[in-house]
Amino acid sequence: MTVTDARRVARRDKRRVILDAAAPIFGDEGYERASIDAIATAAGVSKPTIYSYFGGKEQLFRESVADSAVQQNAQVLEVIQRLDLSAQGWLASLRDLAMKLTECQRTPCAVFLARMIAAETARDPEVYRVVRVKAATPILEALAGRLAMLGNAGHLIVPDPALAARQFLALISAEIAELTEHGTRPVSDERVRAAVSAGVDTFLRAHAQASR
C-alpha cells in the first residue's frame, strides 16, 4: 500500500468518524440547533477539519442524510430479501417482515431521516430527494417486487405491486406514531406487534384471493 493510499484511507476513516458523530446530533437537535462545535467534539476533531472535509454545515448535513439513507436502505433491503415465498411460509414470513420493517423504522438512523425530511425539506428540497433516491425508491421497488411474486405465486391478488407496497408500509405504521407518542415514549414490543399485525390483517383482507 502506498503512502497516498494510506492517506486516502485515513481520509475516508475520518469522514466516517465525522458522519457517525453528526447523524445523532442532527437527529436529536435538528439542523439549526446542532452546532458544528458539538459535532467536532463528538467526533474528536477540530472544527476546521470538518470544514476541510465537508465545506460547511449545509453540506455536512446533506452528506449525513445521504449516508443515513444508504445505511437505512441496506438494512431494509436485506430484510425484504428474506421474505419467504413458499406456500407454507409466505404468510408468517410477511408478518415477520412487517415487524422487521417496523423495527427498522424505529432505528435511530430512520428516526433521524424521518425527522430531517419533515423538518428540513421545506428549507432544502434536496433532503427529500436524496432520501428518495438512496432509500425510499429502492425499498419500495424491492418490496413491490416481492409482493408481485406473492401475486404470481397465487397467494395474493396484487394488480399494482408498487401501490401495494406503499399501502403495506402505510398500514403497518398507521398506529405507530400515536402509540409511541411520536417516539417520546417507550412502548412494549407486544403492543407494537399488535399494531403492526392489525395493519397486515387489513392488507391481507384487501388483497385476498376470492377462495380465501
Add this chain to the structure above:
Amino acid sequence: MTVTDARRVARRDKRRVILDAAAPIFGDEGYERASIDAIATAAGVSKPTIYSYFGGKEQLFRESVADSAVQQNAQVLEVIQRLDLSAQGWLASLRDLAMKLTECQRTPCAVFLARMIAAETARDPEVYRVVRVKAATPILEALAGRLAMLGNAGHLIVPDPALAARQFLALISAEIAELTEHGTRPVSDERVRAAVSAGVDTFLRAHAQASR
C-alpha cells in the same frame, strides 16, 4: 360597550394578528430559524408587544401550534360530519370525504402542524401532545364514529372503528408524500384524486361485505 370591553377586544384582535403572522413563519422556517423580528414585522407590531402578549418565543410557538390545531380540528370535523350515510349516497360521499380530508391535510395550517410535530416534538414533547388533544384525537374519534355508522347500516364491515379510522387516513395519504415530493412540488388535482381513490379502493376491499 365599556372601555374595558373595547380593550379586551383589542387585545384579542392583536393576539390573532400575531398568531396569524407567526404560523406561516414557523411553518416555513422551523422553530429555530423563525425570528421574533420577522414575526413582529409580519404582524405589524413591535417585538416587545409580542413578548408582552406571549412571554417568549417558546410560548408563542406553543400557542401557535395549539391555535393551528384548533383550526385544523374545526375544519376537518365539519368535513367529517357531512358524510352521507344513505344507501345510495354513502359510497360517493366517502370518496368525497377522502378528497376533502386530503385537501385539509394540504392546507398551510396542516402542513405547519405536520412539520412542527416531526421537527420539534423531540425538543418539546408538549408539541405532539397538544396537537393530539386538540386535533388528532377528536378527528379520529369523529371519523371512527362515522365509519361505525356505515358498519351499523350494513354498508361495511367495521369491527374496530378506531382502527379503521386510522387505516383509512393512512391509506388515503399513502401516496401523497411521494407524489408531492413532500410538498415541494405542485401536483394536479387529477393525480391527487387518483392517489386518494386508490387508497379508498383498498379500504373498501378490506372492509367489504361478503355479498359485494
Add this chain to the structure above:
Amino acid sequence: MTVTDARRVARRDKRRVILDAAAPIFGDEGYERASIDAIATAAGVSKPTIYSYFGGKEQLFRESVADSAVQQNAQVLEVIQRLDLSAQGWLASLRDLAMKLTECQRTPCAVFLARMIAAETARDPEVYRVVRVKAATPILEALAGRLAMLGNAGHLIVPDPALAARQFLALISAEIAELTEHGTRPVSDERVRAAVSAGVDTFLRAHAQASR
C-alpha cells in the same frame, strides 16, 4: 378643607407611597437593576403615574436619596441630642451614643444611602452632595457641638470638635464592615457592642485629660 387642599394632600400621599416603595428597591438592586416596573408594582400605581410625579428614573432616584437622607438625619440628630453632658453620666452616655449611631448606620435606610453614595456618585455627583447637605453635615455639626460641650465641661480635650466628630464616627465603625462582611452576614449584638466599644476606648484615650 377645600377640594384643592384634598388633592394636594392626595398628591403628597402618593408621593410618599412611591418614595417608600422606591427606596428598598433601589437599595436592594442598585440604580440600574431597579426597574420602574417593580417600583410601580410595589407602590400599587402604574408606571405613567411615577413619570407624572417624578419625571423619570433619575429624578425619582435623586428624590429617593434625598428623602432617605432627611429621614436618616432626623433619626440620628435625635440620638445625638440625647447625649448626657453631666459629670456622672457623660461617659456611659457617650458609649451609648456610639451604639445607637451604629444601629442607625445599620438601618435599611442608612445601608441604602451608603450603597448609593458609593455606587452612584461617580455617575451622578449630585447623589453625594445631597446626602452631605441633608444628612452628613448636619449630623457632623451636631456631634461636633456635643463633643465641644464635653470639652468645655472639662471631660475631654477637644481642640478641633469637627475633626473629633469625624474621627469618632470613623473609630466606632472601623471594625463593622469586616465584622458583618459588608452587611451580608448577621452578627450578634454582643460582638457589635464590643467592636464599637473598642472604637470609643481609642477615642477616649486620644482625647483624655492629663489627669485621667
Add this chain to the structure above:
Amino acid sequence: MTVTDARRVARRDKRRVILDAAAPIFGDEGYERASIDAIATAAGVSKPTIYSYFGGKEQLFRESVADSAVQQNAQVLEVIQRLDLSAQGWLASLRDLAMKLTECQRTPCAVFLARMIAAETARDPEVYRVVRVKAATPILEALAGRLAMLGNAGHLIVPDPALAARQFLALISAEIAELTEHGTRPVSDERVRAAVSAGVDTFLRAHAQASR
C-alpha cells in the same frame, strides 16, 4: 520556546489586555452599565473573544475584581514593608506610610475596588469575600505586624495590633471622603496631607507611651 508555550503566553497576554480594559470601565460605570461591547472595544478585541476567555460578564467581573485586589495588595504590602522601625526614623516613617497608604487608596484600582464592594456585594457576596482574602486581610495583617514591632520596640503601646491596624486605617481616611467629595473633586496634596496627619496625630495620642 515551543509553539504551545507561545500560545500560552499569547493567551495570558490577551487576558491581561482584557482585564486592564475591564477594570476602569467597571469602575467608572458600575457592573450593570458597563457593557461587554465597551470593554471589548477598549481592549481591542471582539466580544466573542471575551466570552471565550472569561465565559460571561459575571465571571469577567469577578476576575477583574480579584485581579485588582491582587494588584492593590502587592502595592500596599510593599509600602508597608518599608516602614522604618528605628528609634530616630519610625515617627516620620509612620507619617510617610500614612500618606503612601492614602495615595494607594486613591489609585484608580483602589477606587474601583471600593466602589465595587459597596455597589455589588449585595448582589454577589463573593465580591467582598475575594477582596478580603486577596487584599484586605493580608494588608491588615502586615500593618498589624509592623505596629506590633513598634510596640515591641517601645515606641508605642499596642495591646491589640490587629485592632490598631484597623483604627489606623480608619483614622487616616476619616476626612478623605468629605474632602474629595467622594472622589469627584481634585484636591491639593497639601490638604490631603493635613487630613492624613490629623489622623496620625490622633492615633499617636491614643497609643502614646506614658512618658511621651
Add this chain to the structure above:
DNA sequence: TATGAATGAGATTTCATTCAT
C-alpha cells in the same frame, strides 16, 4: 494537514419612556 484563536452577524430579551383613552 490539522488546529487554536478570533470574529461578524444576528438571536432573544429587557426596560425606560410615551401615547391615547
Add this chain to the structure above:
DNA sequence: GATGAATGAAATCTCATTCAT
C-alpha cells in the same frame, strides 16, 4: 389625573466561518 398598551434602543450571548501557525 391615571392607566393599559406599545415601542426604540440596547444588552448579553451564540455560532458558522476563517486565518495563521
